[in-house]
Structures are given as C-alpha cells and as structure tokens.
Amino acid sequence: MTKDHIYIIGAGAVGKVLAVALKLSGKKVTLLRGSVDKQSAYLEKIQILQDNKTELEETIEISTLSHFPELNGIVILTNKSYGNKQLAETLQQKTGTSPIVILQNGLGIEQPFLDLGFPEIYRCVLFMTSQNTNGQKISYKPVSVSPIGTIKSNNNHLQEIVEQINTVHFQFRAETDIQPVIWKKAIINSVFNSICPLLETDNGIFHRDQEVLEMAKRVIGECLAIAREKGILLNDHQVLENLLLISKFSDGQLISTLQDINNNRKTEIETLNFEIVRIAGTLHKENLVRETKLLGELTRIKSDLKRNPEL
Numbered sequence: 001m002t003k004d005h006i007y008i009i010g011a012g013a014v015g016k017v018l019a020v021a022l023k024l025s026g027k028k029v030t031l032l033r034g035s036v037d038k039q040s041a042y043l044e045k046i047q048i049l050q051d052n053k054t055e056l057e058e059t060i061e062i063s064t065l066s067h068f069p070e071l072n073g074i075v076i077l078t079n080k081s082y083g084n085k086q087l088a089e090t091l092q093q094k095t096g097t098s099p100i101v102i103l104q105n106g107l108g109i110e111q112p113f114l115d116l117g118f119p120e121i122y123r124c125v126l127f128m129t130s131q132n133t134n135g136q137k138i139s140y141k142p143v144s145v146s147p148i149g150t151i152k153s154n155n156n157h158l159q160e161i162v163e164q165i166n167t168v169h170f171q172f173r174a175e176t177d178i179q180p181v182i183w184k185k186a187i188i189n190s191v192f193n194s195i196c197p198l199l200e201t202d203n204g205i206f207h208r209d210q211e212v213l214e215m216a217k218r219v220i221g222e223c224l225a226i227a228r229e230k231g232i233l234l235n236d237h238q239v240l241e242n243l244l245l246i247s248k249f250s251d252g253q254l255i256s257t258l259q260d261i262n263n264n265r266k267t268e269i270e271t272l273n274f275e276i277v278r279i280a281g282t283l284h285k286e287n288l289v290r291e292t293k294l295l296g297e298l299t300r301i302k303s304d305l306k307r308n309p310e311l
Contacts, residue, residue, distance in 0.1 A: 004027075004028055004073065004164075005028045005029075005030070005072065005073030005074075006022055006027055006028065006029045006030075006073055006074045006076065006164070006165060007029075007030050007032055007068075007071050007073055007074070007075050007076065008022075008029065008030070008031050008032065008076045008078055009032045009033075009034050009065070009075065009076070009077050009078065009079050009087065010032075010033075010034040010077060010078035010079030010080070011031050011032070011033045011034070011062055012078060012079075012080075013130035013131055013132055013138050013140075014078040014103060014126065014128075014130055015031055015076075015078035015079075016031065016046050016048075016060070016138055017048055017056075017128075017130050017138055017140045017170060018076065018078065018103070018165075018170050019031045019046070019058075019060045020046050020048055020056050020057070020058040020060065020169075021056065021167040021168075021169040021170035022165065022167060022170075023058045023060060024056060024058055024167070024169065025167040025168070025169075027164075027165075027167075028073075029060070030061055030063060030068075031060050031061065031062045031063070032062075032063055032064060032065055032068070033062065033063075033064050034077075034078075034079030034080070034083060034087065035079065035080070035083060037064045037065055037066045038064060038066045039063075039064050041061060041062065041063035041064075041067060042061075042062055042063075043059050043060070043061055043062070044059065044060055044062050045057070045058075045059045046058060046059070046060055046138065047137040047138070048137070048138050048140050048169075049133065049137050049138065049139045049140065050139075050140055050141065052139075054137070055140075055169075056140075056169060065090060065091075065094070068094065069094065070094050070095070070096065071091070071094050071095050071098055072096065072098060073098055074098065074099055074101060074161060074164060074165065075091070075095055075098050075099065075100050075101065076101045076103055076165070077100065077101070077102045077103060077104060078103045078104070079104070080104075080265075080266070080268055081104040081105065081106050081109040081268050081271050082266060082268060082270060082271070084104075084109055084110075084111075084112045084113070085112040087112075088112035088113045088115070088116050088118070089112075089116070091118075092116050092118075095118070097119055097120065098120075099120035099121075099122060099153075099157060099161055100113055100118055100120065100121050100122065101122045101123075101124060101148065101161060101165070102121070102122065102123050102124065102151075103124045103126055103146075104268075104271075105126070105185065105186065105189045105193075105256075105268060105271065105272065106186055106189070106268055106270075106271025106272055106275060107182065107183070107186045107271060107272075107275040107276065107279070108271065108275055109271050110123060110151050114151070114152060118152070119152070119153070119154060120152065120153045120154075120155075120157065121150075121151040121152045121153070122148055122149065122150055122151060122153075122158060122161060123148070123149055123151050123178050123182060124146055124147065124148040124149075124172065125146060125147055125175075125178070125181045125182055125184075125185045126146050126185075127142070127143040127144040127145070127146050127185075127246070128140065128141060128142045128143055128146065128170075129141045129143070129203065129246070129249070129250040129253045131253055131254055131256075131259055132259075139253065141249055141250055141253065142169075142170070142171070143245065143246055143249045143250070144245075145171040145172065145173045146170075146171065146172050146173070147172070147173050147174070147175035147178065147181055148161065148162055148172050148173070148174060148175060148178070149174070149175040149176065149177065149178020149179075149181070149182075150178070151178070158174050159174050162174045179232060180232055180233070180234060183227045183230075183232045183234060184234055184238075184239055184242065186223075186271075186272060186275070186276070187219075187220055187223040187224065187227070187234075187239060187276070188220075188239065188242060188243045188246065189272050190219060190223060190272040190273045190276060190292060190295075190296075191206075191216045191219050191220065191243060192243075192246070192255045192257075193255055193256065193257040193267070193268070193269060193272050193273075193299070194219075194257070194269065194272075194273055194292075194295035194296055194298070194299045195212065195215060195216060195219075195295060196254070196255045196257070196258050197255065197257045197258040197261055197267075197299050197302060197303075198295065198298055198299060198302065199212070200258065202250075202251065202252050202253055202254055202255075203246065203247055203250040203251065203252075203253050203254070203255055204247055204248065204250065204251030204252060204253075205247070206243060206244060206247040207244050207247045207248050207251070208251075213244075215291075216240075216243060217240065218291050219291055219292050219295065220236065220239050220240060220243070221236065222288055222289045222290070222291060222292045223276050223289065223292060224236055224239065225285070225288045225289075226276055226279055226280045226283065226285060226288060226289060229280075229283050229285060230279065230283075256268070257269060257299065257303075260303070261302060261303050261306050262306075264306055264307050265307075266303070266307070267299065267300070267303045269296050269299050269300055269303070270300075272296070273292050273293065273295060273296025273299070274293075274296050274300075276289060276292055277289050277292060277293045277296065
C-alpha cells in the first residue's frame with residue numbers, strides 16, 4: 001500500500017494537533033475543513049500547548065474538499081460525527097480504494113460509510129484531550145496510545161496505516177478486537193459528555209467529587225448492561241478506572257460537548273447516550289438505561305436552548 005499523502009477532514013482541535021504531529025514527522029499532510037466548502041486554501045501557524053507551554057508548532061495547509069477531485073492517500077476523519085452521512089456521500093466519488101480512518105467518538109458512526117460500500121474502514125478510539133485556548137492555541141493532553149482496529153477491509157492494511165500515522169507526539173497502535181474498546185470509550189464518553197456539560201464543569205470533577213462519581217457509576221452500570229446484551233463483555237472496575245484515569249489526566253479541561261454548547265454548536269450526544277438508548281430499545285431493554293437517557297435528554301435540551309435562546 002502506497003498512501004503517502006494523509007488527508008485529515010475536520011479542522012478542529014484534534015485534527016490540528018494530528019496535522020502538526022504528522023508534519024513534524026516529515027509526512028505530507030493536508031487539513032480539510034469538514035463543515036465548510038468552496039473556500040480558498042490558506043496556511044495557518046498552529047501552536048500546541050502541553051502543561052501551558054508551547055511544545056509543538058508548525059504551519060499547516062488548510063483547504064476544503066471542493067479543491068480535491070480525488071483523495072489518493074489515507075483519509076482520516078476528525079470532524080463531528082453527526083456530519084458523517086453527508087460526508088460519506090461527498091467522499092464516495094473521491095476516495096476510491098483509499099482507507100478511511102475514523103477518529104470520532106460514539107457508536108455506529110461508521111454506518112454511513114458501510115452503507116455506501118467504502119472498501120476499507122478503520123476505527124480509532126482516541127485517548128487524549130484537546131481544546132482551543134483563548135489565545136487560539138490548542139491545549140493537548142495525551143492519556144495513552146490510541147488503538148486502531150478494522151471495521152471492513154478486503155486487504156487488511158491496519159498495520160501499515162498505523163505505521164504511517166504513528167508519531168512521537170500522537171501515538172497509535174493496532175488493535176485486533178476494536179469493538180470492546182469502542183464500547184468502553186463510548187460508555188465513558190456518555191458519562192463525560194452529559195454530566196460535565198450539565199454541571200458546567202471540567203473533566204476532573206469525577207476524581208474530585210464523590211457524589212458526581214457515584215452518578216457516573218450508575219450510568220456506567222446501565223450502559224454495561226446493554227453492552228453485555230450485545231455480547232460485549234467489559235469489566236465494570238476497568239471501565240471505572242479508565243474514566244478516573246482520563247479525569248485525572250484532563251483535570252481542568254472541558255469535554256467536547258461542553259465546548260460545543262459554549263460555542264453554540266451542535267453536540268454529538270446522539271451517538272453517545274442516545275445511541276446506547278436506541279440499542280437498548282431494539283433489545284426491548286430501554287428500562288435499563290433510564291438515567292443515561294435522562295442525562296442525554298437534559299444535555300440536548302441545554303444545547304438547544306443555548307443555540308436557540310428564543311425557545
């Protein structure tokens with residue numbers, strides 16, 4: 001597989017950090033805006049902060065999909081997952097046999113690409129946090145190496161893809177069984193992305209406040225029950241420990257849903273709490289996820305009110 005050019009779709013905090021890390025490693029990388037099209041390409045000097053110090057800096061070309069009739073390379077998605085259906089339709093005639101690597105949160109987010117018959121689809125579960133600072137710099141905290149696994153492939157290029165995009169600053173590894181990892185992270189994100197926005201607090205709340213941690217435990221218990229019904233066997237203690245690890249490493253940082261609400265953007269709660277609730281409904285087990293559903297509904301209402309103050 002010769003896929004030297006790496007295209008990152010989604011010029012948010014994750015996409016920019018990855019683009020800088022790849023370019024510093026000598027890779028040919030182009031950052032494409034996922035929600036904007038037919039706009040002139042431009043260069044942007046991106047600064048990445050770790051521990052409030054500028055650790056990484058690089059100038060990245062940022063463009064839009066309309067400038068590229070084909071994407072012959074590795075295509076990495078860091079855009080918001082609610083745009084995947086439209087994006088899959090746009091990419092269908094552009095990517096050919098190029099692999100799609102999805103770096104997004106949630107369950108079922110790869111379905112639009114499966115429906116349209118994309119030949120190679122991979123999922124990555126990110127273990128890092130990032131957010132734009134007031135000075136337009138990006139605060140970045142890696143938690144651990146992020147695993148990538150195969151969703152669909154006739155000629156599995158997983159190891160080659162990992163070797164191509166793995167860098168010192170943004171690390172990846174190959175994972176043979178990605179579904180349990182996807183579920184574990186989706187459950188953890190269902191906790192962070194509903195409780196933190198509703199409390200308007202940072203990710204560190206779970207290791208600082210026992211009452212909030214107890215709420216997280218209840219949501220984890222509900223979601224794990226549905227995972228087990230789907231044949232995904234996860235250890236309650238390990239999921240909780242992973243949540244606490246992320247909470248400690250990202251203490252002071254805001255979860256993406258709270259960032260989205262603060263910036264009047266649509267959230268990804270549909271692919272988290274509500275996707276677990278939907279799956280529970282198909283199993284006739286919706287009564288098992290009442291708190292997960294309530295927290296999701298409150299988060300969605302909070303987002304709608306922020307974006308539509310006249311409601």
